[in-house]
Amino acid sequence: MNAHAGNAERAENNVEYRIAHLQERLAAGELGELGMRVEPRGSAVAVMGTVPTAHCREELLRAVDEELAGLAVHYDIVVAEAAAPDHPEEVA
C-alpha cells in the first residue's frame, strides 16, 4: 500500500466523514430528512430526532445501518405525535 492509498483508506473509515455522508443521504434521499442529529459519542454514534411516520423510522434505520456499518449506534428516534392538544395557551 502506498501512502496515498493509506490516506484514502483512512478517510473512508473516518467516522466524521461517514456521519457527514449519512446526513447528505438523509437529506437528498427518500426521507428528505434534515432535522436528524447524528453525533459521535465516545466510541459510538448517537442518532436523535423526530420523524413524521413509522415508515420514515424504518427507512432511517436502514440508511444508518448501511452508512455506519460496523459502528455502534445509539438511537433516540421519536415518531411525531398526531394527537390534538388537550389545552390552549393564553397568550397575554
Add this chain to the structure above:
Amino acid sequence: MIRVAAVGDIHMGLDSQGLLRPAFDTLPDCADLLLLAGDLTRHGTPEEARVVAEEVAGLPVPVVAVLGNHDHHDEKPEEVAAVLSAAGVRVLEGQGMVVEVDGARVGVAGTKGFGGGFVGRSGSEFGEPLMKEFIRYTRRCADGLRTALDELAGQGCGTRVALTHFSPVPDTLAGEPPEIYPFLGSYLLAEAIDTAGADLAVHGHAHAGTEHGMTSGGVPVRNVAQPVIRRAFSVYHLHGHEEPTTASASAGAFG
C-alpha cells in the same frame, strides 16, 4: 378572544394519509383558524401536496399556510401552492388575509422567510453574487411581511399574526446547534414584525428548538414545528385590540 391553531413541519409523504385528520376534525371546537407554518411536504412534490390537501380539505375553519424549504425542494412551489389552494387553503407569500371571527377582523400576514442569522452573527450583502442574493432574498421576504402587516392594520384588523417558516428570533432555536442558526432564520423577519406590529409570530423549521420566544420589540413568538410541540397543533388564545392601531404605534405595544 381569537383562538389560533398552528402547526408546521408536518412533512407529509404518501405514507402520511389520514394521520392528522382526526385531530384536525376537532378544530371547530377549539380554534377559529388553522395556520400551517411550512414544510408541509417532504420534497415539495405535487403528489405530497395532495396528501396535505386531503388532510385539510373541507375543514370548517379557515386554513392559512406558508410554504417551507422542503416545499421548494422539487422546484415546483407554484404547483404545491395550487394544489393546496384548490383544497381551500390560502397560501401566503408576502401577502395578508383577513378572517372574520365573531365580527372581529383577524389578519394573518405570511412569508416563507429565509436564513441569514441574527444580530451580530449574520450574513450581509457583501462579496460573491450568491452571498449577496442570499441576504437580498431574505430582505425581500421580510419586506413583504412588513408590507402585509401594515396593510392588515389599514384594513382594521384588531388582531394580527405573522406567519413564517424560518424563525424571526434565536430564542425559539434553543436546542439547535448554534452553528446552524444562520440557516434557521433571520433578524430581518423580527425587524419587520416589530416595525409593523403584531400580536403573535408563528414559525416552524427548527425541529430541535423550543416553543416560546419573543422579539426584541415584545411580540410573542411560537415555534410550532410538530417535533417541538409534540402534537397535531397548538392553540393560542389571543386577546387583541378591537380597534386597529397604526403600524408605527403598534410596534412593541402588544404583549
